[in-house]
Amino acid sequence: MSDEKPTKGRQETKPKKPKIPRQPMPEQDPHQRAKNFSSVTLGYKLEHAVTEASRCLQCKKPFCITGCPVSINIPKFIKLIQEKEFLKAVQAIKETNLLPAVCGRVCPQEDQCEKVCVVGKKGEPVAIGRLERFVADYEAEHGEVPLPELPPKTGKKVAVVGAGPGGLTVAGDLIRRGHDVTIFEALHKAGGVLVYGIPEFRLPKAIVGREVKYLQRLGVDLRLNHVIGKIRTIDQLMKEDGYDAVFIGSGAGLPWFMGIPGENLNGVYSANEYLTRNNLMKAFEFPVYDTPIKKFKNVAVIGGGNVAMDSVRTALRLGADNAYIVYRRSRTEMPARKEEVDHAEHEGVQFKNLTAPVRVIGNEQGWVTGLECLKMELGEPDASGRRRPVPIKGSEFTLPMDAVIIAIGTSANPLIAQTTPDLKLNKKGYIEVENETTCRTSKKGVFAGGDIVTGSATVILAMGAGRNAAKAIQQYLQTGEWWKPNGNQ
Amino acid sequence: MFEILEKKVWSDEAPKIKEFMVKAPEIAKAHHAGQFIILIVDEHGERIPLTIADTDVQRGTINILFQEVGKSTMCLGLLNKGGRIHHVSGPLGKPTHIEKFGTVVCVGGGIGIAPVHPIAKAMKDAGNKVISILGSRTRNLLIYEDKMKKVSHEIRITTDDGSYGRHGFVTDELKHMIEVEKIPIDLVVVIGPPIMMKFVCKVTEPYKIKTFVSLNTIMVDGTGMCGACRVTVGGKTKFVCVDGPEFDGHQVDFEEMMMRQRQYLPEEKLAKEICEKQTCRQA
Numbered sequence: 001m002s003d004e005k006p007t008k009g010r011q012e013t014k015p016k017k018p019k020i021p022r023q024p025m026p027e028q029d030p031h032q033r034a035k036n037f038s039s040v041t042l043g044y045k046l047e048h049a050v051t052e053a054s055r056c057l058q059c060k061k062p063f064c065i066t067g068c069p070v071s072i073n074i075p076k077f078i079k080l081i082q083e084k085e086f087l088k089a090v091q092a093i094k095e096t097n098l099l100p101a102v103c104g105r106v107c108p109q110e111d112q113c114e115k116v117c118v119v120g121k122k123g124e125p126v127a128i129g130r131l132e133r134f135v136a137d138y139e140a141e142h143g144e145v146p147l148p149e150l151p152p153k154t155g156k157k158v159a160v161v162g163a164g165p166g167g168l169t170v171a172g173d174l175i176r177r178g179h180d181v182t183i184f185e186a187l188h189k190a191g192g193v194l195v196y197g198i199p200e201f202r203l204p205k206a207i208v209g210r211e212v213k214y215l216q217r218l219g220v221d222l223r224l225n226h227v228i229g230k231i232r233t234i235d236q237l238m239k240e241d242g243y244d245a246v247f248i249g250s251g252a253g254l255p256w257f258m259g260i261p262g263e264n265l266n267g268v269y270s271a272n273e274y275l276t277r278n279n280l281m282k283a284f285e286f287p288v289y290d291t292p293i294k295k296f297k298n299v300a301v302i303g304g305g306n307v308a309m310d311s312v313r314t315a316l317r318l319g320a321d322n323a324y325i326v327y328r329r330s331r332t333e334m335p336a337r338k339e340e341v342d343h344a345e346h347e348g349v350q351f352k353n354l355t356a357p358v359r360v361i362g363n364e365q366g367w368v369t370g371l372e373c374l375k376m377e378l379g380e381p382d383a384s385g386r387r388r389p390v391p392i393k394g395s396e397f398t399l400p401m402d403a404v405i406i407a408i409g410t411s412a413n414p415l416i417a418q419t420t421p422d423l424k425l426n427k428k429g430y431i432e433v434e435n436e437t438t439c440r441t442s443k444k445g446v447f448a449g450g451d452i453v454t455g456s457a458t459v460i461l462a463m464g465a466g467r468n469a470a471k472a473i474q475q476y477l478q479t480g481e482w483w484k485p486n487g488n489q
Numbered sequence: 490m491f492e493i494l495e496k497k498v499w500s501d502e503a504p505k506i507k508e509f510m511v512k513a514p515e516i517a518k519a520h521h522a523g524q525f526i527i528l529i530v531d532e533h534g535e536r537i538p539l540t541i542a543d544t545d546v547q548r549g550t551i552n553i554l555f556q557e558v559g560k561s562t563m564c565l566g567l568l569n570k571g572g573r574i575h576h577v578s579g580p581l582g583k584p585t586h587i588e589k590f591g592t593v594v595c596v597g598g599g600i601g602i603a604p605v606h607p608i609a610k611a612m613k614d615a616g617n618k619v620i621s622i623l624g625s626r627t628r629n630l631l632i633y634e635d636k637m638k639k640v641s642h643e644i645r646i647t648t649d650d651g652s653y654g655r656h657g658f659v660t661d662e663l664k665h666m667i668e669v670e671k672i673p674i675d676l677v678v679v680i681g682p683p684i685m686m687k688f689v690c691k692v693t694e695p696y697k698i699k700t701f702v703s704l705n706t707i708m709v710d711g712t713g714m715c716g717a718c719r720v721t722v723g724g725k726t727k728f729v730c731v732d733g734p735e736f737d738g739h740q741v742d743f744e745e746m747m748m749r750q751r752q753y754l755p756e757e758k759l760a761k762e763i764c765e766k767q768t769c770r771q772a
Contacts, residue, residue, distance in 0.1 A: 186712050188529055188536075188576040196710075225578035227712055231519045255716045257726060264721060264745055266752045273715035281535060281709065287763055290535035290561055291709070292756035366748035413713050414731065 022124035023052040034316045034347040037200045037284055041105075049134040053081035055119055056126045063116035064128060069464030070097050070169075074113055074128055081131060087142065090135040098172040098215070099165065099463065101140065101207045102194060104133025107460045108337050140210060147217055151178040156477045159184060159243040161228045161416065164192020165459045166249035166450030168211065169466030170473070171220045177474055181219075182243075184226040189280060192251050193459065196280040197272070199310050201317070202340075205279070229415035234423070238445060245445045245473045248431060249466065252451040253413025257406055258302070262360030267296070267368030271303070271311045271407035278314055293318065296403040300324045300371050302357055303407035304334035307456075309344050311405045316347055323349050324399070328356040328376050328389040352399070354378070356391065360404050371401040409456050416452075424485065430455055434483050439469035440476075442485040447473055490573040491528075494550060502629030505557040506600060507566050508542070509574075514549025516541075516579045522611040523585030523703065523735055525604075526553065527711040529576040530564045537561050538708045540604030540680075540734075541580065543636075551579075554603035554632065560760035581711050582734045585611065585701070591675035593617040594666070595641065596659050596689055598624040598681025602633045604703060605680045610640040612678070618642050620672070622662050624681065628653035660688045667696055674698050679738065683747050690738035702738035704729045706746065707753070720746050 026042040027033070033040050044052065056078040064074040072093055080089035093100045109115075109129035117125035139145055156179045160167045163185035171181045189195050191208040216222055228234065228250070237243045255270030257263050274293075277283040283293035299315040301308050304327035315323045325344070327334065330353050334341060345351070354376045361370035375395035378387035412429035424432045424442035431448040434440040439447040449465030451457055476482070492512045499506035516526065525540040543552035557566045568574065585608050593612045597605035602623050613619045621641040625631040626649045638644050646654030647662050655662050659681070666672045677700040679689045686702045693700045706718040706729045713731035720727055723740035727733065 186578070187710065188578070196714075225576050226515075227578060227581065230580055231515050252714075254713050254728065254731070257716070257719075264719060264726065264749065266749060270716040273709055273717045276709050276715050282533075286756065287760050289533045290530075290564075290760060292535075292753045292760070294752075294756075366745075366751075415713065 019123070020051060020055050022055070022127055023048045023130070025127070025130055030343075030346040030348070033201065034313075035319075037317055039204060040201050040343060043137055044130055044134040046138075049081055049086075049131060050084060052127050052131060053078045056082070057118055059118055063118065064113040064126075067113040067116040069112065069460050070467050072096050072113075072132075077135065078126065078128070078131060081135065086135050086138045090139040093132060093135065096467070097463070098169060099211050100132050101136035102165070102203060102211060103460055103463070104129050104131075104136055105203050105207075106194075106198060106458075108458060110338060112460070140207075145214060148176065150176060150218070153180070154178040154477070156180065156244045157182070157242055158473060158477075159237045159241075159246045160249065161234075161246065162186070162192055162249040162251055162450075162452075163190035163212070163222065164249055164251045164450065164462060165194060166251075166462035166466040166469075167192070167247065168215060169463045170247045170249065170449075170470045172215055172218070173467065173470030174473060175215070175218045175220050177470075179477065180221070182221040182223060184228050184232070185222065185224050186227040186250075187280065188224050190222055190224065192249075196276045197307065197310070198459075199275065199279055199314055201313070202310065227415065229417075229419045233419040234416065234443070234446060235420065244477060245447065247439075247466075247469050247473065248416060248441070248446065248448040248452060249450045249462065250413055250416055250452045251462075252410040252456045254411050255406065256409050256411060258357065258408065260357060260359055262362055262368070263406075265360055265362040265368050266366045267294070267362075267403040268360055269403065269405050271301070271307045271405055272410070274311055274405050275307070275314065278318075284314075284318060294403065295319045298322045298324075298399075298401045299403045299405065300326050300352075300357070300399065300401050301405045301407055302326050303409075304329065304336055304353075305407060305409075305456075306336045306340055306458075308407035309336045309340040311407050312349050313344050313347060315403070315405070316349065324352050325349060326352045326355050326357055326371070326373065328354065329386060330354055330378060333386040354389065356389065357404070358396065360401075361398065368401055368404055370398045371404055372396060372398045410451075412452060412455075420446075428455065434485070436465065437468050438472045438483070439465060440472060440483055444482045445476065447476075490575060491577045493568055493570055493572050493574065494548075496568070496570045499632060500629060503632075505566070506554070506630070506632060507557070508552060508554040508603075509568075510545075510550045510552050511574065511577065512549060513551050513577055513579075516577065517544040517546050517549050517551050520544050520551065520580040521584030522587065522607040523604075524580035524582050525705075525711075525734060526551070526577050526579030527581060527708065528553075528565075528574050528578075530561055530568070531575050534564070534575065535561055536709055536711065538581070538705060538711055538730075540703065540705070542603035542606055542633075544607070552603075554600055556600045559757045560764045563761070563764050578711065582730060583732070585678070585735055587611045587615050589616040591617065592673060593619050593676045593678065594663065594674050595619060595621045595637075596624070596663065596677060596679040596681070597621070597633075597637070598659055598679075598685040599626070599630070600632060601681030601685075602631075602637065605678065606633055606636055606640065608678055608680075609637060613640050613642070617676075620645070620666070622647065622659045623654075624648070624659035624662075624685070625653075626650065658688070659685065660692050663689060663692050667692070667698070676701070678703075683743055683750065686738060687743040690741070690743075694739050700738040701735045702741060703734045704736065704741070704746065705734065707750065720749075
């Protein structure tokens with residue numbers, strides 16, 4: 001068998017440049033990495049980066065920029081890599097994205113910039129995410145990042161609730177506009193989902209710490225252990241503490257459970273708990289760190305999203321012999337990034353697709369011993385456009401299990417809403433905003449963005465919302481103009 | 490960092506019970522009866538919930554009282570006046586529902602008496618007749634007797650060994666009040682070991698006396714994010730950190746709650762052993 005095709009005359013007269021393949025990402029061996037918490041992917045070396053950058057066509061009408069939620073000037077930074085101006089390249093990214101080391105690692109580029117890359121139409125797209133990560137890491141390795149010149153102080157004060165990707169973006173954008181910015185973070189570390197949710201092996205916490213430090217060097221005041229809605233209300237921030245505007249980026253809230261029997265047995269966790277213990281509290285280093293985590297042998301993770309993949313891969317690293325994904329649809333419908341699903345599979349995760357849990361079985365001491373499931377088949381598409389899973393009658397079966405981790409999403413955290421009566425919520429309890437561009441809530445001077453508006457989404461979408469909110473806040477601080485949430489009333 | 494302004498070791502007989510006055514002006518100001526904090530002793534510490542026992546808004550302080558039972562509380566106990574707790578977050582949880590109910594019986598067992606204190610105070614301030622029942626294993630372990638006297642119209646004491654007050658449990662005293670003394674009770678608030686709260690609820694249930702319990706379950710974030718603290722109340726799953734910590738005691742599934750409390754016993758034991766061998770980082 002041969003793929004060779006007869007050469008055409010045109011190519012004989014005008015020899016084509018040899019096609020450079022997309023540079024593969026060096027990674028840790030799957031068997032080895034499934035037992036440690038170090039980074040899975042190792043990052044491009046300088047020569048990989050320059051070679052990969054040379055694949056960019058420098059399109060006159062770059063689709064990649066429109067594919068990016070924060071509109072990074074992608075051709076510009078890639079051109080600078082071609083010219084080996086790595087520090088200038090990272091500065092070009094930072095014009096619109098303060099967290100390139102994070103985004104280069106966790107953005108779903110295959111659904112954004114790389115999806116619309118012209119090179120990708122006949123082959124594989126330029127590895128934009130890997131290049132972004134490369135220059136960000138290069139900068140970190142080559143001395144202290146220089147601070148941009150800041151404009152004179154405006155005298156305006158902005159409160160940012162939540163130090164996750166949305167809040168950090170707002171803070172970074174507004175401090176550079178000369179405003180005083182204070183971030184109130186509920187937990188004892190800044191970063192939100194970047195520190196409690198995404199595991200070390202996918203996003204080293206030192207990188208998040210570096211980005212937060214950078215904001216503090218710019219003058220952002222970070223107050224940890226401040227649960228807004230409890231220690232201060234939004235009204236107190238505005239009326240008593242003198243904040244001119246507030247951005248709420250409090251993130252995803254209460255984990256969903258399924259409502260099936262046995263869910264409160266010992267050994268059943270929300271993905272949030274399992275991941276928070278491990279990532280934020282470093283339970284994988286127990287007893288060096290005080291927070292414990294159980295090292296289960298048979299672990300089922302319910303769900304097919306990125307959080308489910310993070311959980312199941314964590315279970316493997318904690319020593320599970322059998323780590324399963326139990327997902328009621330098929331692999332095609334999985335919302336997780338393909339790369340994450342592939343990584344999980346290479347590491348030895350077992351996929352029980354088209355399978356729905358119906359009952360968690362426990363012993364007399366209250367510990368999980370099994371998971372009863374039902375086989376599913378795909379029916380007609382549902383509201384999400386994905387084919388609806390339909391149970392197959394009589395197909396019940398039981399998997400022996402020590403732990404069940406539920407990763408099926410979260411509902412809105414009520415703490416801010418409970419103490420801010422004039423903040424309008426939608427039916428699901430998320431904060432209602434005018435639209436995605438203005439991020440204005442029903443309460444004057446209060447903006448919101450990220451998961452507390454949209455429900456569980458991605459880091460980059462929260463950052464995109466933060467970028468939009470920062471623009472809208474800037475405009476509001478300049479003009480004082482507000483909208484009429486109730487139309488003509 | 491949160492400075493410890495005062496440290497009190499309860500008594501020679503109860504050296505494991507300690508009380509700190511911690512500088513935390515913002516928390517002191519925002520606190521309402523029934524709320525708790527989460528603290529982290531040091532860089533490697535876990536997040537542990539403790540109920541606020543007293544506040545002084547003028548001085549900007551909160552009091553926390555704890556008994557050394559595991560590694561985290563042992564490490565906490567090693568700190569002295571002038572020492573610092575790495576992180577304190579609060580006030581968390583919903584405040585106690587305070588109104589004029591009539592006669593309110595505040596029941597505290599063991600170190601559970603400390604978190605009852607601000608509730609009794611608020612109930613008294615709201616115009617209720619407050620009768621407090623304080624239970625302890627033995628006289629030497631009884632805490633907050635004087636403080637509770639100040640915030641109660643009447644105080645009753647029980648000890649398991651009979652060394653002070655009634656020989657018996659708080660449930661015996663409560664039963665006596667209801668059945669023998671026929672005191673009309675409008676509300677019971679009880680904080681203490683889960684088993685004690687369970688039996689207090691059993692005493693009040695046949696008489697349909699509303700009973701609030703304050704639950705101290707395992708927590709991680711304490712802000713509604715993780716669900717580690719979940720309990721079944723009235724057949725529904727509730728999160729102690731955001732829906733509680735107080736619930737209608739007659740609706741709480743105590744068996745399940747106690748089962749969930751035991752989840753980390755082996756880990757707790759291991760951590761404690763390391764600490765006792767003085768091989769832990771604080772030594």
